[in-house]
Structures are given as C-alpha cells and as structure tokens.
Amino acid sequence: MNRRLRVLIAKPGLDGHDRGAKVIARALRDAGMEVIYTGLHQTPEQIVETAIQEDVDVIGLSILSGAHIPLFKRVMDLLKEKGAEDILVFGGGVIPEDDIPVLESFGVKKIFTPGTSTREVIEYLEEYFKNGRN
Amino acid sequence: MEEIDKLLEDFKKRDRRALSRLITIIENNFYKIQKKFYLLLDGTQKSYIIGVTGAPGAGKSSLINLLISAFRKEGKSVGVIAVDPTSHRTGGAFLGDRIRMQSHALDKDVFIRSMGSREGKGGLSLSTPLAVRLLDAYGFDIIMVETVGIGQEDIEIFKLSDTGLLVVTPESGDDIQLIKAGNLEEADIIVINKADREGADRLYKEFKRELGNVKNSYGFSPIIVKVSTVKKEGISELIEAIDIHKRFMEDNRVFEKKRRERNLSLFYLLMDYTIRKTLREEGIILKDIESGNIDPFTGVKKAMNVICE
Numbered sequence: 008m009n010r011r012l013r014v015l016i017a018k019p020g021l022d023g024h025d026r027g028a029k030v031i032a033r034a035l036r037d038a039g040m041e042v043i044y045t046g047l048h049q050t051p052e053q054i055v056e057t058a059i060q061e062d063v064d065v066i067g068l069s070i071l072s073g074a075h076i077p078l079f080k081r082v083m084d085l086l087k088e089k090g091a092e093d094i095l096v097f098g099g100g101v102i103p104e105d106d107i108p109v110l111e112s113f114g115v116k117k118i119f120t121p122g123t124s125t126r127e128v129i130e131y132l133e134e135y136f137k138n139g140r141n
Numbered sequence: 142m143e144e145i146d147k148l149l150e151d152f153k154k155r156d157r158r159a160l161s162r163l164i165t166i167i168e169n170n171f172y173k174i175q176k177k178f179y180l181l182l183d184g185t186q187k188s189y190i191i192g193v194t195g196a197p198g199a200g201k202s203s204l205i206n207l208l209i210s211a212f213r214k215e216g217k218s219v220g221v222i223a224v225d226p227t228s229h230r231t232g233g234a235f236l237g238d239r240i241r242m243q244s245h246a247l248d249k250d251v252f253i254r255s256m257g258s259r260e261g262k263g264g265l266s267l268s269t270p271l272a273v274r275l276l277d278a279y280g281f282d283i284i285m286v287e288t289v290g291i292g293q294e295d296i297e298i299f300k301l302s303d304t305g306l307l308v309v310t311p312e313s314g315d316d317i318q319l320i321k322a323g324n325l326e327e328a329d330i331i332v333i334n335k336a337d338r339e340g341a342d343r344l345y346k347e348f349k350r351e352l353g354n355v356k357n358s359y360g361f362s363p364i365i366v367k368v369s370t371v372k373k374e375g376i377s378e379l380i381e382a383i384d385i386h387k388r389f390m391e392d393n394r395v396f397e398k399k400r401r402e403r404n405l406s407l408f409y410l411l412m413d414y415t416i417r418k419t420l421r422e423e424g425i426i427l428k429d430i431e432s433g434n435i436d437p438f439t440g441v442k443k444a445m446n447v448i449c450e
Contacts (some may be wrong), residue, residue, distance in 0.1 A: 010169045010170075011168075011169070011232065011233075011257070013165075032235060033235065035233070036228065036231070036233035036234060036235045037228075037231055037233060038231065038233060039231045039232040039233040040233050041227075041233065041234045041236060041255075041257050042233070042234065042235050042236060043236045043237075043239060043255050044235065044236065044237045044239075044240065045239055045240060045243055045246075046240040046243065049243065052246075052247055053243060053246040053247060056246050056247055057239065057243070057246050059157060059158055059161060060157065060161050060246075060252055060253055060254055061161065061236075061239075061254060061255060062158075062161040062162055062164065062165045089158070090158070091158070
C-alpha cells in the first residue's frame, strides 16, 4: 500500500529539448509516482548510477538526437553490469519504427513514439507493476 | 526475511545498492527492518551532519553542490538526502534537487538520494532521520540534508543536524520576519545567497543588527556569510564558518547535548510510528473511536493495554 513507484526521467546525449521529458515527468507525478528528474546531457554512466542511488523501479529516457541506438545500448549494458537489469527501461522521442525491434532486443521494454498520450504511459506502467515491484 | 538479512549483510560490505534499497524500505515499510535496524548502527553518529533549509528558489541545491566539491577536495566522503514536497492530493512528487548535483553522480565517495516529504510535517518524517542514521552507519564523513524549505516547520532540521544552515536571498524580505518571530533562531549559519545581486549588503547589515546579540539555546551567535553560487564565491568562507561552529560545540560540550536530544527525538518518532502501526493492526480501538463508540480517553486506556500486551 505504501509502496510508491519511483521513476527516473533522464535525457541522455546532446540534444537540448527537454519539453517532452518534463511533460511526462509532471504527468507521472500527478499519477502519484515519485519522479526523479536529472536534467539535460546525462551520460549513460550518470543515468545508471543515479538509478541505483535513487533505487528506482523505472528509467524513462527521452532521446531526440538520433543517437538512440548507442545510448540505449550503453544504458542497458551498464544496468546488466551492475546487476540492476530488473529496472524497467522505456524510451520516448523521435525514434524510427524500424529501430524499435533493435532497441527491444537490448532489453528496452517499450518505446513511446511522438503522439503518445501521457495517459498511455501511465497505464502501461501501472499495468506492468500491478503485481508489485520486480 | 532472508532477503532482509542479505541486504543487511551487503550493507555492511558497503554495497551501494543495499544502501539505496534499505532507504526505500525505510520509506515504504520500515517495520520490515525495525527489529534489526539497530544492528546497523554499531558505532554510529560519527558523521558530521549539515542541515540546509530556506525558501524554495533560495539556491539550497546549488549551495550543496558547491559544498560537496569543497568537502571532496578535503578528501571527505559525502552523503546527501534531498527532500522535495510530496503532493497531498496525488501522493506523487517531482524530485528535482539532483539536477544541480549531477556533476557528482559518478564520484564513488558521493551518494545522493532524493526523498518525497510524504506524511512528514514540514518536510521531515521519520524517514529522514532514519536515512541519516543509515548514511552515518555506511560511513560518510559528511551528511547534508536539504529540506523542502516551506518555512516555519523547518526548524526540525536544526535539531537533526550538527550545523544548521538557513539560506536566504536579497529578494526574500520575509526571512527577517521569520527570524524575528523566533522560528529560525536556531540556525547556526545564515547564508545570504545570490550575494552578487542588489540588496545583499543591506540584508547582511540588517541580519548583523538583528542577530548581533542573539544567542541560541546553547549560547552560539549565528554566523552570517555571503555566498554567490552562480559566481562560486564565498564557499571557503562558509566552510570556515562551519568549522568555527564545530569548534564552538567541541569547546562547550554541545555535541553530546545535541546527540542526546537527537536520540530522544528519534525515540519519540519511533514510538509514534510503533503505536500507530500496532493500533492499525489491532483495528478495533481506532474504529470505535471513529464511530464514537468510545471516547478518546477510554481509547488511550484500551490502547495502552494493547501496546503493553
């Protein structure tokens, strides 16, 4: 009952557009989650270390720079390295349809493309965790 | 149960994941580790605890960020608890203090944890002092606690810390009023941040005049320091002020007094938590009081029986 989902919303890479990330962060907060927001230009190393210190259940990455494949790959590799692959990773941003299976093969659970409503993201997370953490 | 034992074991090996998992348990279901928590606290209360409060936007996170750098230069390890407000309506929280501290994310001797204020009045629930104890047991030299900064109730932070910082800015004229009202007289150091802006000198003089002769409950006159986090100025002066305060406490045996008071206050918080939990499990007394079947005074008598069983 007291358990609250903790979500890290991060923006890896070089693009400076964080509007989408902030919109989703607010929506998740309004859905009763604790959202840790780390701002722009985070390296995969920073993201994974932050996720561990904050003990999050979920990492949401917003990428608009086009470098999503190497960035997601690195984040997923680091999570495995640290024994933290139980953290759910989802992504959002401008990601071509063809790349989604590639990202999923790394272990990324879900990609939300532009036009997704925040409601969909919230419902996805609530469904995923309906039986508790992990 | 085994899972908890494994966590405690990993914690003693200074595993960071165990540390962060245990903080989550403290926040969500402390009762799961309540009986074993003391095992972690052997030889604790070694860390130096710095509390940081002040109105939202005063620059608390930026100040902590610079203090982390300064302490790291001295070779000290640093743990940070940053509390942000929980929405009473949804229970959710936007925890953004870390943004200003991310340059330390990869430093193995720095650990930063964001917490929602949840049920805690004024931003400090039972979780905060427990998390501080845990960071202490982990072995950080310095622990900094950032409060939500909503004003009056934040005096609690000064009880939790060895040195309490109140961060004000030239724009926030209300702070002086708060001090005059006595709500924040327990601050050890007043940090005038954004000292590069107009009005900082005037504010400094005002504080000097108001607080020049004021002594807090153990005889210390607050030190006033001007800082600009944007220009990274005044940090070494602030570190020096913390040192002066620390020496004062050592010379006047204030440390022991503070730690005794802190133990007592943690005891009350734990009692409150334990009583509420016991009564929730028992169920009947709370229901009877709510429905008016028994009056609150009879309720206390019955509750004492349940608790002492």
